[in-house]
Structures are given as structure tokens and as C-alpha cells.
Amino acid sequence: MNKQKNNRNKWLHVRLTEAEHNAVNNAFSKTTSTKLSEFLRKQVLSKPHIGRYRNDSLNEFVTVLAALKMELKAAGNNLNQAVKKLHTLSDKKDMERWLITWELDKRSFQKSVDSIASHMDKINDQWFQ
Incomplete structure (x- = not known):
């Protein structure tokens, strides 16, 4: 029963304008993702996000x-x-x-x-x- 390790050892570098960076951070702040990398992985891999709603x-x-x-x-x-x-x-x-x-x-x-x-x-x- 060998467990396969799921280490993330590959990097993806992206350059953004200030407006794009603000848009990404704004979208990230409206989710329950605790890390920006987790949020971006879900975005890139088309996984569903759980949004955060403030009433x-x-x-x-x-x-x-x-x-x-x-x-x-x-x-x-x-x-x-x-x-x-x-x-x-x-x-x-x-x-x-x-x-x-x-x-x-x-x-x-x-x-x-x-x-x-x-x-x-x-x-x-x-x-x-």
C-alpha cells in the first residue's frame, strides 16, 4: 500500500498588470480559498469555487x-x-x-x-x- 506523494514541485510564472493583479485579488477575496495558489489552481484547472457572501x-x-x-x-x-x-x-x-x-x-x-x-x-x- 504505497501512498503516492502529491508534491507540487513545478512553478508557473505569470506577469500581470496592476489592474489584472487587483482583479485577481478581488476575485480571491470573495472565495473561501485560504491561499492564493489554491485559488489560482482551481481557476486554471476549472475546479469549482465556493464563494463568500457578505450580507x-x-x-x-x-x-x-x-x-x-x-x-x-x-x-x-x-x-x-x-x-x-x-x-x-x-x-x-x-x-x-x-x-x-x-x-x-x-x-x-x-x-x-x-x-x-x-x-x-x-x-x-x-x-x-
Whole structure:
């Protein structure tokens, strides 16, 4: 069972103009090939390429989602801290102050949720256009 080695020991030299070189690099950047030599071999030998597709609306969507995730996480942390504080209270005045703070945190949380819902509606509208 001898395995045949597939060493590439032959060179192919090609001269290109600046515009041709840029066109080759541009075409290469749109594929999943990791090396220019691999890309050019596929081109010359007429093998199929797997193209790379960048969706700008998806990039924007991911950026907005990341910001919304951070906002929601911060609001959730505030609510958790408020509940932890409730468990440590024993005085009636402290409870009244906690209720006021709780109501403010709850309103802030609701604004965050409304903001997220609004962004999701915008994204949904863009997606189905």
C-alpha cells in the first residue's frame, strides 16, 4: 500500500498588470480559498469555487442585536439588584424607599424592552421588503 506523494514541485510564472493583479485579488477575496495558489489552481484547472457572501443588512442586524443584548442585560442586572436589596430590608421606611426605586427600575426596564421591540419591528420590516 504505497501512498503516492502529491508534491507540487513545478512553478508557473505569470506577469500581470496592476489592474489584472487587483482583479485577481478581488476575485480571491470573495472565495473561501485560504491561499492564493489554491485559488489560482482551481481557476486554471476549472475546479469549482465556493464563494463568500457578505450580507450588509445582516451585519447591521448583528451590531444592533449586540447593543440591545447589552442594554437588556444591564436592565436585568438592575432588577436583580433591586430584588436582592428587598431581601435585606426590615424597616417599613426602607421598604417604602425600595418600592419607589423598584418602580423607577421597572419603568427603565420597560423602556428597554420597548426599545428592543421597536428595533426588532424595524428589522422585521426591512427583512420582509
